[in-house]
Amino acid sequence: SAVISQKPSRDICQRGTSLTIQCQVDSQVTMMFWYRQQPGQSLTLIATANQGSEATYESGFVIDKFPISRPNLTFSTLTVSNMSPEDSSIYLCSVGTGTGGSGANVLTFGAGSRLTVL
Amino acid sequence: SQKIEQNSEALNIQEGKTATLTCNYTNYSPAYLQWYRQDPGRGPVFLLLIRENEKEKRKERLKVTFDTTLKQSLFHITASQPADSATYLCALGPSRWGYNKLIFGAGTRLAVHP
Numbered sequence: 092s093a094v095i096s097q098k099p100s101r102d103i104c105q106r107g108t109s110l111t112i113q114c115q116v117d118s119q120v121t122m123m124f125w126y127r128q129q130p131g132q133s134l135t136l137i138a139t140a141n142q143g144s145e146a147t148y149e150s151g152f153v154i155d156k157f158p159i160s161r162p163n164l165t166f167s168t169l170t171v172s173n174m175s176p177e178d179s180s181i182y183l184c185s186v187g188t189g190t191g192g193s194g195a196n197v198l199t200f201g202a203g204s205r206l207t208v209l
Numbered sequence: 210s211q212k213i214e215q216n217s218e219a220l221n222i223q224e225g226k227t228a229t230l231t232c233n234y235t236n237y238s239p240a241y242l243q244w245y246r247q248d249p250g251r252g253p254v255f256l257l258l259i260r261e262n263e264k265e266k267r268k269e270r271l272k273v274t275f276d277t278t279l280k281q282s283l284f285h286i287t288a289s290q291p292a293d294s295a296t297y298l299c300a301l302g303p304s305r306w307g308y309n310k311l312i313f314g315a316g317t318r319l320a321v322h323p
Contacts, residue, residue, distance in 0.1 A: 095252075133213065134253070134298070134313040149310075183252050196302065196311060197243065200252025 092188050093118050097201030104174050104208050111170045112204045114184035119164035124198065125157070128181040137182075140167045174208045181205050211237040213314035215299060221320045228286040230317045232299035235280060237312070239301035242275055242282050247296045247316065257284075258302075289321045 094117040104110050114123065125137040137157055138146040146159040160168045171178050185200040214233045222228050232242070241260045245253035259266040259275045259282070266273045272285040286293050296316040303310065 097252075100250075131217070131315060133315040134300075136310055139310075185252070188255075197255050197258060198245075198253070198300075198311060199255070202250065203252050205250075 092199045093120065093186050095184060095186065095199060095201035097184055097204055099204055100202060101205040102207070104206060106175055106208060108174055109170055109172045110174065110206060111168050112182055112184070114167045114169070114201055116165045116186055120186040121164070122187060123161065123167045124185045124187070125159065125167075125169045126183045126185060126200075128183060128203070130180075134183070137169070171206065174206070176208045179206055179208045211235070211301070211312055213299065213301060213312060215297075215314040215317045217315060217317070219318040219320055221322060222289055224290060224321055224323050226289055228289045228293065228319055228321065230284040230297050230319065232282040232284065232314055233280060234301055237280075237301055238277070239303070241302035242273075243300045243302065243311065244271075244273060244282075244284050245298040245300060245313075247298060253298055256297075286319075289319075291321045291323055294319055294321050 096115040098113050123140045126134045127137055128134050136149050137152045138148040140146045140159045140161040142161045142164050156172050158170045181203045183200050183203045185198045187196045212235045243258045244256045246256055247253040257268055257273045259273045261277050270287045274283045296318045298313050298316040300311040300313045
């Protein structure tokens, strides 16, 4: 399965600033997914990043707050803009391996980026 | 809207016993269901997938059942070991009517004591 490198692994940020998280995959993939995992809550999909097109955002997430880049088939970035303490969370990127057969979307995740906003 | 429930309380068991974790869901008809393991500071790791037409799936000491009538999946770890201590997440695959994303539960933390 794919190996995903994600950085930073953790950061402490000041309110009002922005932080960009990088995700590097060791193989070419069509879609990359960005998730948020808040304490005690489930993984929530933020957006799907496709190379060569605009990211597709889930309900409740907007491009102005979470701009995404996907310059090639192995790399993506997620920026958390104008951060507030409510943005304190773990952010994870993932790719689908499709190893479940018949298109079943099995995911491989990066280790995550733990952001704390003061 | 879809809802997934996993026991939010940690499950504590003795080494060697069988751990059973529950995943219940409502307002959804998934084509398949997956289980992931997550260790602290790490991303989730895929364990097993079971399809809607399968009742049971096994992999080494792991067993998953899927009851689409009850809308429930059970995840069993037999002969549990302290190394099995982690948070286990269930995830629903897309319904037969489409909507291609996984929906995750919040997870249940398992602690296996020597």
